Every structure is written in C-alpha cells, then in structure tokens.
Amino acid sequence: MSAVHDALIVGGGLVGSCLALALHRAGLSAVLIDSQPPQLAAAGAAWDSRVYAISPGNAGFLESLGVWPRLDRQRLQCVESMVIRGDRPAGRLSFSAYDAGLRELAHIVESGALQQALCDAIAETGRLPVVCPAQTAALRVDGDCAQLQLGDGSLLHARLVVGTDGGNSWVRQAAGLEARVTDYRQTGVVANFETGGNHRGAAYQWFRDDGVLALLPLPGKRVSMVWSTAGDHAQELLALPAEALAARVTEASAGVLGALRLITPAAGFPLRLAHVPKLVAPRVALAGDAAHNVHPLAGQGVNLGFRDVRELVKVLSARAPGQDCGDRQLLRRYERARREDIAAMELGTDGLQKLFAARPVWVSGARNSGMAAVDRLPFLKNLLIRHAAA
Ligand SMILES: Cc1cc2nc3c(=O)[nH]c(=O)nc-3n(C[C@H](O)[C@H](O)[C@H](O)COP(=O)(O)OP(=O)(O)OC[C@H]3O[C@@H](n4cnc5c(N)ncnc54)[C@H](O)[C@@H]3O)c2cc1C
Structure with a gap:
C-alpha cells in the first residue's frame, strides 16, 4: 500500500487550495487533487469579471497563511459602506464600517488573483503534493483508511478525504451524502464597468422587480456587477452590445455612479440553493460549495467555505495524541460547529431572495418598511455586520 496521508483534498478551487495549505501549515500531510488546472489571473491589466467580497475575518486567515500579502495592493479595494435599496423609495438600508467600529x-x-496567490503559496512549500489533472474513479473506506482510486488506476490512501469539489461534488455522491437542491431559475450576470463618478468605497445593492443588482467597488473609478435575474432576462442582458448593457445598468442603478462603460465581457452563472444535511460520513468531510450553495446576494459563498476550512483545521489540530484525522468524533465536532453559520446563511439568503421575488403589493410594502425599520436599529445592524465580517 502507498503512504497513508492525513488528508486527501479533492477539488483545488479557492476552498480546497486554502484547506490544503492550512493543513500543511498545521503540520499535517495533505495531497491536493483536481480534475483540471486552476483558473488563474489572466496576464496583463484586464480586470477579472469574477470578484469576491472577502470578509475581514477571512482576509486575516489568508494573511496568517501568507496568501494575502501575495495579492497586488493596487488591485484590492476595501468596502467601507453599503447601501441597499428596496423596490420602493421607503426601502433603504445602509451599513458603515465606521459605525460598526470596523476598518x-x-x-x-479578483478570483484569478486569489487562486494564483494560493497556488504560489502551495508551490513555495515544496512539500505539498498536487495531483492535477486527475480523474477520480472510486472511493472506498476500509476501517482505519480511505482509498481513492484515480482514473489512471493509481491509488491514494489517507485517514480522511475532504470533498472541496464544488456544487456538483463527486465526493459527496461517492460518500452517499444527500444534497437537497432548489434551482432558483436565475443567472448571476457578472461584468465590470468604469464609472462616471467616484464610488468612495461604497457597495450598492438594489432589490428590483427583475432581480437583485449589486455593484461592488473596484480600485479607481471601476465597479464589478452581479445582477441575479431570471434566466430569460439574463440571456437578454448577456446578448446586449456593450453600450446597451452599460446604459441598461446605468439606468437600473439610477445613475448613482454616473454613466457606466463596460470594461469586461459579461458572463453568466446559474444560481441555486443546495442544502446538505450531513457534512460528514465515515472518513469523509465536505467543505465549500460541496457542503452548501447559497444565493450570491449576500456575497458569502466562498466566505462560508473559508470558515469551513478554519473550523476543520482547528478541530484536526486539536485532536488528541493517537487520534487520527478521520476519527468519527472529530468529524462530528466539525459538522456541529459549522451547522449554525451555514443554516443562518442558507435561511437568510433564501428568505431574502423569496421575499423580494414575491409580487403581492402588501408583501412589497412590508419588505420595504421592514428594511427601513432595520435601518433605524443600530444594534441589529451591528449584529448583522459582525456576522458577515467573521
Ligand atoms: C455570480 C456569483 C457571485 C459570487 N460572489 C461571491 C462573493 O462576492 N463572495 C463570496 O464569498 N462568494 C461569492 N460567490 C460564491 C463563490 O463563487 C463560491 O462559493 C466559491 O467559488 C466556491 O468555491 P469552492 O472552492 O468551494 O468550489 P469551486 O470553485 O466550484 O471549485 C471546485 C474545484 O473542484 C474541482 N473538481 C470538481 N470535480 C472534481 C473531481 N471529481 N475531482 C477533482 N476535482 C474536481 C474543480 O475543477 C474546481 O477546481 C459567488 C457566486 C456566484 C455564482
């Protein structure tokens, strides 16, 4: 039998790469496996149309792993405030870092830049094997060991296999773990724009009849858009010429940032909710989108995944002498610790999505006055901010 590692991590996206690095830094032997090469930053100055709003807590974690300092400061943007608008003038909610006592x-x-920083940090260790590209063929758990067979017939052994292989997780299926999926029948349309006015570090979000439009600030006079909208409307947006799309987004955002000019082609991502009732099986754990898929309206998907990583590393690092990484009690501890955060995000994002998709006039009135009411409650606002900032 080949060497028995502490952990095999299947899926080398942001979450899997981060987990592999964090386990390695914690002194565990990990192997990272992916079916395709990582999606890295494109050469040159072009802005990535996939960007993430990373919470201060997760940025601090990536800093501790030596990943954050690898990012080009000139291409990072802090979000200092957020303005959310409902579909009536009364519906307005704003958050400010200053008011909440946060920086x-x-x-x-940018997605590609973060993936690049993770890959470079992994490569620099010189002792963290990455098997890529590799097809996963079979997973077998036998007493004190898990065996992963790859498409070329080779076998890898470990005490624990972690599925970080995304929303359609192969590991989840191979381990017999259920996922309850709700298709939102929406697409997240992403694109970057130059703005006429200054964003001053503000993120904007509009809950509109035709979906949720968000403009996230990028360095300089630039913003990144995520417009989560019904499939047919998304197709229409994706088919628009550059000027027409910019005009449409300028209009939908009530011109708050002046006239917009498209600087990256628009792209669409299907949106769904996936609830995974059990995150662990014998010698198997799930993390990242393999463990939960949430609507992007709160910008929390990868943040949840990084918090999975933090918890799993914490639990495995605190194991008793002689206790192996696939120990049932450890995995149960991880699952229990992650339940509340994941449930809050699934319920919160799904609830908001449904609330603003509802048509009746009384619902519209209630949701807008609800937003205004929350806006007048600094205590509740600070509580919401502190959860999202973790
Ligand atoms: C429009 C949009 C906007 C978003 N904005 C934000 C945001 O602002 N903030 C935020 O926190 N989140 C955001 N998200 C969510 C975020 O994109 C995801 O949560 C995140 O990318 C999940 O990362 P992951 O590593 O878990 O999975 P993935 O990125 O899906 O990576 C999975 C990896 O597994 C590999 N793989 C798959 N199958 C196999 C296999 N059988 N064997 C080996 N490898 C395999 C794949 O090649 C891939 O590398 C957004 C999502 C969308 C759609």
Whole structure:
C-alpha cells in the first residue's frame, strides 16, 4: 500500500487550495487533487469579471497563511459602506464600517488573483503534493483508511478525504451524502464597468422587480456587477452590445455612479440553493460549495467555505495524541460547529431572495418598511455586520 496521508483534498478551487495549505501549515500531510488546472489571473491589466467580497475575518486567515500579502495592493479595494435599496423609495438600508467600529466591511479581490496567490503559496512549500489533472474513479473506506482510486488506476490512501469539489461534488455522491437542491431559475450576470463618478468605497445593492443588482467597488473609478435575474432576462442582458448593457445598468442603478462603460465581457452563472444535511460520513468531510450553495446576494459563498476550512483545521489540530484525522468524533465536532453559520446563511439568503421575488403589493410594502425599520436599529445592524465580517 502507498503512504497513508492525513488528508486527501479533492477539488483545488479557492476552498480546497486554502484547506490544503492550512493543513500543511498545521503540520499535517495533505495531497491536493483536481480534475483540471486552476483558473488563474489572466496576464496583463484586464480586470477579472469574477470578484469576491472577502470578509475581514477571512482576509486575516489568508494573511496568517501568507496568501494575502501575495495579492497586488493596487488591485484590492476595501468596502467601507453599503447601501441597499428596496423596490420602493421607503426601502433603504445602509451599513458603515465606521459605525460598526470596523476598518472595512469587506475586501474586493479578483478570483484569478486569489487562486494564483494560493497556488504560489502551495508551490513555495515544496512539500505539498498536487495531483492535477486527475480523474477520480472510486472511493472506498476500509476501517482505519480511505482509498481513492484515480482514473489512471493509481491509488491514494489517507485517514480522511475532504470533498472541496464544488456544487456538483463527486465526493459527496461517492460518500452517499444527500444534497437537497432548489434551482432558483436565475443567472448571476457578472461584468465590470468604469464609472462616471467616484464610488468612495461604497457597495450598492438594489432589490428590483427583475432581480437583485449589486455593484461592488473596484480600485479607481471601476465597479464589478452581479445582477441575479431570471434566466430569460439574463440571456437578454448577456446578448446586449456593450453600450446597451452599460446604459441598461446605468439606468437600473439610477445613475448613482454616473454613466457606466463596460470594461469586461459579461458572463453568466446559474444560481441555486443546495442544502446538505450531513457534512460528514465515515472518513469523509465536505467543505465549500460541496457542503452548501447559497444565493450570491449576500456575497458569502466562498466566505462560508473559508470558515469551513478554519473550523476543520482547528478541530484536526486539536485532536488528541493517537487520534487520527478521520476519527468519527472529530468529524462530528466539525459538522456541529459549522451547522449554525451555514443554516443562518442558507435561511437568510433564501428568505431574502423569496421575499423580494414575491409580487403581492402588501408583501412589497412590508419588505420595504421592514428594511427601513432595520435601518433605524443600530444594534441589529451591528449584529448583522459582525456576522458577515467573521
Ligand atoms: C455570480 C456569483 C457571485 C459570487 N460572489 C461571491 C462573493 O462576492 N463572495 C463570496 O464569498 N462568494 C461569492 N460567490 C460564491 C463563490 O463563487 C463560491 O462559493 C466559491 O467559488 C466556491 O468555491 P469552492 O472552492 O468551494 O468550489 P469551486 O470553485 O466550484 O471549485 C471546485 C474545484 O473542484 C474541482 N473538481 C470538481 N470535480 C472534481 C473531481 N471529481 N475531482 C477533482 N476535482 C474536481 C474543480 O475543477 C474546481 O477546481 C459567488 C457566486 C456566484 C455564482
């Protein structure tokens, strides 16, 4: 039998790469496996149309792993405030980092740049094996060991296999873990724009009849858009010529940032909710989108995944002498610790999505006055901010 590692991590996206690095730094032997090469930053100055709002807590974690300092400061943007608008004038909610006693609400970072920083940090260790590209063929759990067979017939052994292989997780299926999926029948349309006015570090979000439009600040006079909208409307937006799309978004955002100019082609991502009741099986754990898929309206998907990583590393690092990484009690501890955060985010994002998708006039009135009421409650606002900032 080949060497028995502490952990095999299947899926080398942001969450899997981060987990592999964090386990390695914690002194565990990990192997990272992915079916395709990582999606890295494109060469040159072009802005990535996939960006993430990373919470201060997760940025601090990435800093502790030596990943954050690898990011180009000139391409990072702090979010200092957030303005959310309902579909009536009364519906307005605003958050400010200053009021909550924080330096920032989030950091906007490009997806490819973060993946690049993680890959470089992994490569620099010189002792963290990455098997890529590799097809996963079979997973077998036998007493005190899990065995992963790859498409070329080779076998890998470990005490624990972690599925970080995204929303359609192969590991989840191979381990017989259920996912309850609700298709939102929406697409997240993403694109970057140059703005006429200054955003001053503010993120904007509009809950509109035709979906949720968000403009996240990028360095300089630039913003990144996520417009979560019904499939047919998304197709219409994606098919628009550059000027027409910019005009449409300028109009939908009530011109708060002046006239917009498209600087990256628009792209669409299907949106769904996936609730995974059990995150662990014998010698298997799930993390990242393999463990939960939430609507992007709160910008929390990858943040939840990084918090999974933090918890799993904490639990495995605190194991008793002689206790192996796949120990049932450890995995149960991880699952229990993650339940509340994941449930809050699934319920919160799904609830908001449904509330603003509802048509009746009384619902519209109630949700807008609800927003205004929350806006007048600094205590509740600070509580919401502190949860999202973790
Ligand atoms: C429009 C949009 C906007 C978003 N904005 C935000 C935001 O602002 N903030 C935020 O926190 N989140 C955001 N999210 C959510 C975020 O994109 C996801 O939560 C995150 O990308 C999940 O990362 P992951 O590593 O878990 O999974 P993935 O990125 O899906 O990575 C999975 C990896 O597994 C590999 N893989 C798959 N199958 C196999 C297999 N069988 N064997 C080996 N490898 C395999 C894949 O090649 C891939 O590398 C957004 C999502 C959308 C759609």
